[in-house]
Amino acid sequence: MSGPLAGIKVIEIGALIAAPFAARLMAEFGAEVIKVEAPGDGDPLRKWRKLHNGTSLWWYLQSRNKQSISLDLKSPEAVAIVKRLAQDADVLIENLKPGALEKLGLGWDVLHALNPKLTLVRISGYGQTGPYKDRPGFGAIGEAMGGIRHTTGEAGGVPARVGVSLGDSLASLHAVMGALMAVLRVKTGQGDGQVVDVSLVESVFNLMESLVPEYDLLGHVRERSGGALPGIAPSNTYPTRDGAYVVIAGNSNPIYKRLMAVIGRPDLADDPRFAQNDGRAAQAALIDGAIAGWTTRHGIDDVLAALQAADVPAGRIYSVADIVADPHYQARDMILQSELPDGVKVKMPGIVPKLSDTPGAVRWQGPMLGEHTDAVLARLGMTAGEIARLRERGVVQ
Known part of the structure; x- marks a missing residue:
């Protein structure tokens, strides 16, 4: 051994x-x-x-x-x-x-x-x-x-x-x-x-993070939220034009600005309400809608290429077939x-x-x-x- x-x-x-x-x-x-x-x-x-x-x-x-x-x-x-x-x-x-x-x-x-x-x-x-x-x-x-x-x-x-x-x-x-x-x-x-x-x-x-203190101090019970990450925005799963799904995590302040630039929404990038995460989380639906409006106009490969070029964390939803074929897994x-x-x-x-x-x-x-x-x-x-x-x-x- x-x-x-x-x-x-x-x-x-x-x-x-x-x-x-x-x-x-x-x-x-x-x-x-x-x-x-x-x-x-x-x-x-x-x-x-x-x-x-x-x-x-x-x-x-x-x-x-x-x-x-x-x-x-x-x-x-x-x-x-x-x-x-x-x-x-x-x-x-x-x-x-x-x-x-x-x-x-x-x-x-x-x-x-x-x-x-x-x-x-x-x-x-x-x-x-x-x-x-x-x-x-x-x-x-x-x-x-x-x-x-x-x-x-x-x-x-x-x-x-x-x-x-x-x-x-x-x-x-x-x-x-x-x-x-x-x-x-x-x-x-x-x-x-x-x-x-x-x-x-x-x-x-x-693994349940701040579940208990949020409940004890604020009376908040975290609920189901689909592909989103409650209280952290934007971080969600978005559909693309060709039927694939992409996970985008644009939840740090500089990454958020780069993401908004990629999707052509400088107004959301410069809005002072969204300078910090708490402000973005309060309007997560608005921001997610803007991102989804962009992803649904493009295929998954184009979406990933644009986000990677802008250094925005993103990845497609992988099946086992995707995993086995992926060159990074192999390397x-x-x-x-x-x-x-x-x-x-x-x-x-x-x-x-x-x-x-x-x-x-x-x-x-x-x-x-x-x-x-x-x-x-x-x-x-x-x-x-x-x-x-x-x-x-x-x-x-």
Whole structure:
């Protein structure tokens, strides 16, 4: 293994999105990630969304660089294996329902006694404490209760969702951040391992900017506003003559003046009411109308060329086809060519962030269920005969 997290050992006891995505990010930067899956079907993500030869294409992305070990955690022998793995691990990450890890005999008291340096990352709907902790929670519920769904959609319309599992992914990012802070504390000798408690709801809520003080001090409840950014103007999505859409962010004072020059509205550029953002926000509909009047007279390519020449931030709404074809994505290695187990070539997303000296890497795609069981158990000192007997009893797959 190479990368900034080389030498860091992570055990993943999770399924679907939040914990697995967090572990994937660590694996891409060199951490050894051992994913524990149940015998039989394994992680349900193996069958989610679009499949190729019976396996989810998302699975190959979500589980790249991981080792899969299949254990029946209902068996005391399987739990004993996890304990042995935890003895020299740096991080154990899970997204089970609060209390489930304890029922398995793998609670924090047990793990911490086995390995005081271990960090336990726990991702759940509502966190490990509080009156809602025992409720089932998915990312969609986190988005609803975290506040983002209330502000997403057309004005006066039904609350909408972003087209990806945003709540889960935000929890994953917070989990990685918490894990690395906790591991750094251990590695620098400042203390032992600790619990990182990540809530889906709170991870979404953490992105909600000034929502709370605006409500508390001003009684303002931020509502849905379509493509606009309330209180910041002009910043919106505008139609073009050829049916495309362009996002224009002209919300700093000098950029606003350059934008008005491009659209041929010097009167709006020089109007003292619009010299600062608060004045522009109060008349956002007027300004947006002027911008849309210009964009609808021109095709998307001409609109972008004019705005780029004037150094006005703008971008067309991209589909996945636009992303894959874009030369900037390609130049930044954000579209990687990968190979599936059957030899089929497929494009996959690249790695973020870009590190100059210790970049992340894709070493292999998501593994077959239990593909690394024998190798991992052998590293624990088990003989081939012992592993075979465990397999015969259904403890491992």
